Amino acid sequence: MIARLTEGVSQRGLMLLAALLAALLALPLAVNDYLITVLILILYFAYVGQAWNIMMGFAGQLSLGHALYVGLGAYAAAALYVHFGVSPWIGLWLSMAVAAVAGAVIGFLAFRFGVGGVYFAILTIAFAEFARIGFDHWSWLGGSAGFFLPVANYAKNDIVSLRGSPTMFYYVVLGMTVAGFILCHVLMRSRIGYYWLAIRESPEAAQALGIDIFRYKMLAVVISAAMTSLGGVLFAFHYNNLFPEQIFHISRSIELILGPIIGGIGTLVGPIVGAFLLTALAETLGEIMLLAGIDVPGIKQVFYGVCLLIVVVFLPDGVWPPLSRRLGLDDAKAKRREGSK
Amino acid sequence: MPAGIYLNVAVSGLLTGLVYGLMALGLSVIFGVVRVVNFAHGEMMTIAMYLAILLFAAFKLDPLLMMVPIAAVLFALGYTMQRGLINPFINRPEHSQFILLVAVAIIMVNALLIAFGPDARGIQTRYAYDSFLLGPLIVDATKLYAGAAAVATTAALFAFFRFTLTGKAIRACADNYTGALVVGLDVKRLYALTFGLGSACVGAAGSMMVLLVDTTPPLGPAYTLLAFVVVITGGLGSMPGALLGGVLIGVTEALGGLLFTPSAKSMFAFAILVLVLLFRPQGILGKRDSP
Numbered sequence: 001m002i003a004r005l006t007e008g009v010s011q012r013g014l015m016l017l018a019a020l021l022a023a024l025l026a027l028p029l030a031v032n033d034y035l036i037t038v039l040i041l042i043l044y045f046a047y048v049g050q051a052w053n054i055m056m057g058f059a060g061q062l063s064l065g066h067a068l069y070v071g072l073g074a075y076a077a078a079a080l081y082v083h084f085g086v087s088p089w090i091g092l093w094l095s096m097a098v099a100a101v102a103g104a105v106i107g108f109l110a111f112r113f114g115v116g117g118v119y120f121a122i123l124t125i126a127f128a129e130f131a132r133i134g135f136d137h138w139s140w141l142g143g144s145a146g147f148f149l150p151v152a153n154y155a156k157n158d159i160v161s162l163r164g165s166p167t168m169f170y171y172v173v174l175g176m177t178v179a180g181f182i183l184c185h186v187l188m189r190s191r192i193g194y195y196w197l198a199i200r201e202s203p204e205a206a207q208a209l210g211i212d213i214f215r216y217k218m219l220a221v222v223i224s225a226a227m228t229s230l231g232g233v234l235f236a237f238h239y240n241n242l243f244p245e246q247i248f249h250i251s252r253s254i255e256l257i258l259g260p261i262i263g264g265i266g267t268l269v270g271p272i273v274g275a276f277l278l279t280a281l282a283e284t285l286g287e288i289m290l291l292a293g294i295d296v297p298g299i300k301q302v303f304y305g306v307c308l309l310i311v312v313v314f315l316p317d318g319v320w321p322p323l324s325r326r327l328g329l330d331d332a333k334a335k336r337r338e339g340s341k
Numbered sequence: 342m343p344a345g346i347y348l349n350v351a352v353s354g355l356l357t358g359l360v361y362g363l364m365a366l367g368l369s370v371i372f373g374v375v376r377v378v379n380f381a382h383g384e385m386m387t388i389a390m391y392l393a394i395l396l397f398a399a400f401k402l403d404p405l406l407m408m409v410p411i412a413a414v415l416f417a418l419g420y421t422m423q424r425g426l427i428n429p430f431i432n433r434p435e436h437s438q439f440i441l442l443v444a445v446a447i448i449m450v451n452a453l454l455i456a457f458g459p460d461a462r463g464i465q466t467r468y469a470y471d472s473f474l475l476g477p478l479i480v481d482a483t484k485l486y487a488g489a490a491a492v493a494t495t496a497a498l499f500a501f502f503r504f505t506l507t508g509k510a511i512r513a514c515a516d517n518y519t520g521a522l523v524v525g526l527d528v529k530r531l532y533a534l535t536f537g538l539g540s541a542c543v544g545a546a547g548s549m550m551v552l553l554v555d556t557t558p559p560l561g562p563a564y565t566l567l568a569f570v571v572v573i574t575g576g577l578g579s580m581p582g583a584l585l586g587g588v589l590i591g592v593t594e595a596l597g598g599l600l601f602t603p604s605a606k607s608m609f610a611f612a613i614l615v616l617v618l619l620f621r622p623q624g625i626l627g628k629r630d631s632p
Contacts, residue, residue, distance in 0.1 A: 056436065062436055062439075109619050113622060114622065115619070115622045118372075118378055118435060118577070119577075119622055121435075121439075122569050122573055122614070123614075123618050125569070126611045126614045126615050126618070127615070129608075129611050130608060130612070130615070133604075133607060133608040133611070136604065136605075137602070137604070137605055144604075250562060250566065251562065254443055258440070261437075261440050262440075265436065296455050297458075297459065298450075298451035298453075298454035298455045298558075301447055301448075302447075302451045305445070305451065306448060308440065308443070309444040309445070309448070312437060312441050312444060313426075313429070313441070316433060316437055
């Protein structure tokens with residue numbers, strides 16, 4: 001099993017990954033609560049970015065409405081917990097099911113009716129916006145006034161109902177990120193993964209080779225949606241409050257996809273690197289502003305936008321591909337993938 | 342409710358829809374020619390709106406008269422953006438263009454936030470409370486002027502693309518990129534010109550919209566979305582389609598707000614969008630795309 005998992009990954013890459021994981025596991029011992037919450041945010045973005053990457057990076061379908069799946073996942077698990085006292089570990093199955101169905105509906109409508117490219121992207125925005133306004137008027141779930149979970153008692157970690165300290169959430173989200181990474185790695189090297197790449201590079205050629213492109217695109221949406229919804233569950237139980245205006249908002253969808261795009265679309269490490277860079281950047285900017293005594297709302301985001309601009313202008317493939325070359329990690333396969341873009 | 346109310350609300354929606362249409366026309370023209378989706382469209386609209394507010398506050402200049410200079414400023418902005426920033430991205434994948442324009446949008450929204458703060462600002466014109474009585478209809482004067490200005494601007498743009506040499510050259514670029522290069526058109530300049538024109542549409546639309554709503558920086562992303570909805574409904578790349586889409590969305594929103602709650606009004610716009618995407622993905626007046 002392990003041997004199969006590590007197949008095709010260079011010795012050096014494995015060692016670096018192991019070192020990174022060890023560092024991440026040990027980090028809570030060394031840092032304060034503030035940094036832990038930043039790390040949770042980073043890992044959250046790494047995880048949902050990874051999920052989004054399945055659709056865009058692997059199967060080539062640009063979704064700009066992934067906030068929909070985050071929101072659905074968050075609301076489903078939170079509603080079960082608040083209204084019926086169901087543990088999130090059971091609720092997450094409902095979350096995944098709801099998000100998968102939503103993904104399937106969108107995918108079915110789009111792919112059956114031949115909606116692709118920019119049009120598909122806008123369809124995904126439309127569904128997310130639709131949900132945002134719908135949830136705004138759904139009073140059972142709090143409507144626009146928000147839906148609240150009972151605030152966690154920091155003194156006691158209750159892993160069954162996910163109530164506890166940031167450190168507990170840190171380990172939960174770390175586990176999710178690692179699991180998501182492994183899942184994507186397995187998918188990428190499976191038959192499905194190769195079919196996705198074929199569809200991404202040329203749907204016509206893939207179809208000519210006998211790949212059922214409808215089926216595999218659907219699979220990409222459903223897996224990506226279900227995976228994203230778990231991010232929503234974590235979000236709900238960590239932040240304890242849900243507002244349709246926030247969780248379904250298009251800016252959330254954009255936030256979520258910046259990581260993988262900056263990190264490197266279609267790569268496994270890209271979403272993680274991107275999430276680290278962007279969140280660290282945002283937090284550092286915030287700290288600098290604080291130290292400099294500048295308290296102007298918006299100035300941090302302007303710098304953020306400028307940095308984003310610089311990265312996308314000068315590193316069209318994202319940060320990871322050139323970085324991995326520098327670290328001597330790319331194998332021939334990675335080169336071939338990049339060459340074909 | 343008497344039928345008169347519905348009619349009045351529908352007409353008011355139609356007039357607002359014409360302004361939506363003009364805004365979306367800018368997006369449509371840019372996409373139709375340059376093949377870049379301007380994700381900073383609504384943000385450019387808010388820039389125009391704040392320009393109008395500044396001019397009004399400082400010199401009491403009427404936004405409808407300031408339409409031309411504001412459009413000119415936005416033209417310059419669009420032209421420079423295309424020349425300096427977007428041009429290298431023409432052949433890059435969609436998601437790359439997307440991030441570029443999202444970055445531009447983030448900078449614009451927050452720059453406006455820094456400059457003007459989060460509070461809503463409006464303009465009080467002399468004719469703000471005037472209205473015309475046309476049979477059973479009570480038409481708001483401001484909306485009527487704005488709608489008429491939108492129609493006039495659109496007509497001017499149509500004429501430009503139809504009758505001038507530059508307009509024809511731009512259409513040639515849209516129809517056949519390689520062909521345009523072969524006959525010696527300066528495609529780069531024409532692209533920049535198109536982006537400028539699209540931005541000028543937004544500039545004009547912004548100086549009308551400022552009369553209809555109060556302006557805040559977060560309006561930008563909302564208008565970007567609205568412009569998408571309008572343009573896709575009407576047909577991305579189709580000029581009459583943008584106007585038709587604008588009117589359709591304007592009327593739907595107005596009636597939806599009346600029948601249900603105003604806060605749910607954009608849900609109806611999105612419902613229309615979804616229906617159009619499913620049954621006529623090229624839009625009501627759009628042609629089937631052949632990339």
